[in-house]
Amino acid sequence: MHHADLLFPPGATRHDWVLDAMMAFGLGLLTIPPYSIRGISHLTAGAQLFTAALMIGSLVLRRHSPLLALAGVTLAGLGQVVVSDTPMATLVAVPIVAYSVARWIPGHEARVTLAVGAIGAVLGPLRWVVTDPSYLSVKDLVGLALYSFVCMALVVTPYAVGRRVRESSEAHLGRVAAAEERYRTMVAEREQLTRLAESRTRNQIASELHDIVAHSLSVMIVQAEGGRALAAKKPEAATEALTTIAETGREALMEMRRILGVLRDPSSGAADFAPAPRLEDIPELVSRTSDRVQLSIQGRPPTRPSPALELTVYRVVQEALTNFLKHAGPDATAMVTVTYGSTEIVVDVLDNGLGATAGVPETPGHGLRGMSERVASMGGRLHARPRPGGGFQVTAVLPVLGPVSQDGGWR
Template sequence: MNTRELLFPPGATRHDWVLDGMLALAMFLVTVLPYASYSAWNTTPRMLLMVTLSLMVLPLVLRRHSPLLMLAGCTFAGIVQVIVVNTFTATLVVLPIVAYSVARWVPGVAARSVVAIGGFASIIGPLRWATATQGFTISARGIVLFVLASFVCLGLIVTPYAIGRRVRESSVAHADRIAAAEERYQLLLAEREQQARLAESRARATIARELHDIVAHSLSVMIVQAEGGRAVAAKRPEAAVNALDTIADTGREALSEMRRIVGVLRSEPERRGADWEPAPSLADIGELVHRASDRATLVVHGQPPRVSPALELTIYRVVQEALTNFLKHAGPTATAVVTLAYHPTEIMVEIVDNGPGPTQVTTTPGHGLRGMAERVTSMDGRLEAHPLALGGFVVRAVLPVHHRATTTIDRGVHR
C-alpha cells in the first residue's frame, strides 16, 4: 500500500463526510461550549480555551477520509491543551473515537501509532494535572491519583483500539470470504463453460462421423452403380435399370438419414414421428453389403448375441466405412469379403479386399479411418486397418460383447 492510500484509505463516500461532520459538530456542542462557558474550572481566557478545545474536536471531520491526519490533528491539539489548560477537559471523550477510527481504518503497523501516542499522552496529561494542583510536591495521595488517572487514560486508548482491530479483522475476513466465493463461482462458471465446449465438441465430432459415414458410403455406392450401369447399358438394359433403382434407393435412404440428423440439431417440436427411427442394427448388415456391391460378400460365423444398440451401430458403421473405402480405392475388379464372427465374449468384424489400393499412399489417416477408430475405442474395442503384403487391404475390429459403459451419443443421433 502506497503513502496516498495509507493517508487517504479508499472507500469513504460523500455520506461519510456528512456523518463525520455531524459527529464533530456534536462533540463541539457537547464538550467545548459547556466547558468553555464555565470559567470557574480554569484560569485560561475563555476565547483561548474555546480555540484550544475546538482544535481537539475539529479533526473528527477526517475520521473516515484520513484517520492518520485526524490522529495528527488531535495529537497537536493535545499538546496545545497540555500547555494551555492545567486540568482535564470534556474533550477527552474524543480520544476513544480517535483510537477506534485509526484501528478500524488504518492497516498494518501504522495503526499502532495511536497506541504509542496514547500511552505517552496518558503519562504527560495526568502529570500536568497533578503538578498544576499540587505544585511539585510529591505525596502518596498524589502518586495514587496520578497512577489511576494514567491507567484510565491508557484504557481510553487501548480498549477502543482493540475493538477497532477486531472489527477490522472481521471485516477483512468477511471480504476475503466474499472474494473467495466469487473466485469459486468464476472457476465454476469457467469449468461449466469448458464442459459445455467439450460436450459441444464431442457432439460435433459425432455428427461429423455420422454425416461422413452416410454421405461417403451413399455416394460411393451411387457412383459405382452409375458406372456399372453405364458400362452394361448397351448390352444389358435390365442391369442398367437395376443400377438406377439402386441409385435411387440409396439416395433416398441417405437423404432420409440426413434429415433425421438435421432434425435432431434443430430440435423443432413439430418434427417428430417418422423422423425418429431405430438406429441400424446387426440384422441390417446383410442388406448393407448386398446394396453396396455385387463384388462384396458376407460371411457370418456363430449366432448374434444380445448387445447394446450402441455396439450394434458401431459394428454397422465399421462395415459401412470399410465398404466405402473398398468402393473408392480397391478398383472396379476387386472383391471384398465381410466376415462377422460372433463369440460369447467378443465380436470380430473383418473386411478384406484384394484390390491394389490407392495410387498415392499417405501416412495420415483419413476421416473415415479416424472415425472408425474413435467408435471402436469408445466401445473398448481394438481396430486394425492396414494394407496386406500381397495386395489388398484389411480392416479388423474386435469388440467386447459387454461394454463397461453404454454410449448413448450415437443412439441419440438416430433415435
C-alpha cells in the first residue's frame, strides 16, 4: 500500500464524514461539559478541556485517516495523564479508534495500535492508582493490575473485532472478484463457442452451396454442349437436353433457397424447408448428370438411416460426378457403385477419363476437401486419387450407425 493510501485510505465518502462528525459531536456533548464547569481560566481545567476536545475531535478522522485519529487520541491521552489523576470520560474514544485502525489499516501497520495501547495501559493506571511512587503497597499493585487489564482490554477487544470485520470484508471482496472473473471467463467461453458454431455453420453452408452450384452448373454445361451438338442432327435430343437443363436449374434453385432459408428470420415464413436429398434420390441424380454415367446398387439400403448419413452419401456421389464432368473429358465414362452393407455403406465412383493429367491439382481442392470433411464428420473414410491405369477414383466408406465416440460406443 502506498504511503498516501496508508495515511488516507480510499473509500471514505461525504456521508462517512457527516456520520463521524455527528458521532464526535454527540460524544462531545456527553463527555466534555463536565470539564468546562470551572472555566478555561483555571489552568488545570483548561488543560483538561483541551485534551478532552482533542480526543473526541480526533474521531472525526476515524475513517478518513485512522492513523491521524490515533495520533490525536494518543497525544490527548498523554496530556490527560499529566493533567488528570483520574480516568476521564473522553477515554471512550480509545476503543473506537482502536477498532477504526484495525478495520481500515493493513495488519502490520495497524499493530501500532496495540503498542500504543500497551504503553497507555501502564502509564494511565500508574497515574490513577499510585499515590507514592517510592512505595507500592499490595493494594496499589492489585489496583494497578486491574486497571491495566481493563485498559488493555479496551484496546485489544475492539482491535480484534476490527480485524475480523476487515478480513470478512476482504474475503467477501475476493469472492466477488472471483465470481466476476468466472463470469467473464464464462462469457468469453460462450462467445468462443458461438464463434465456433457460426464458423461451422458458415463452412456447412459453403460446402452445401459448393456441392449444389458446382454440380448443377457442370450438368447444365454438359447438357448445353451436347444439345448444341445435336441440335442440327436430332432436334428431339436437343429438346430433351434443354428440359434437363431447366430441371437441373430449378432443383438447384430450390436447394439454394432451402439452405439460405436458415439464414433468414424463421418468423418471416420466407424459408423454404424442402426435404434434404435421400438415398432414393441417387438414381435420379445419376441419370440427370449424363448418359455417360452408369449406376450400380448392391445390397439393400438401411431401414432407418439418419438424415445426415443420407445427405452425406448423396453429396459424395454428387461431388464425385461434378469432378468427373469438369476434369474427365468429353469422351470419358464413369461408374457409380453404391454398396449397402449391414454396418457400412461404400460409395465408389470410377472413371476412365484424363484424371490428374486434365489439370486436377495434386492437392485437394474445395470440393474434395469438403467431401473429406463430410465423410470424416460421419466417422467414415475417403480415398480420392488418380487410378494407375488412367482415370480417377473416389471411394467413401461410411458407418451406418454414425461416428464412434471417444468411450468406444456409437453416437
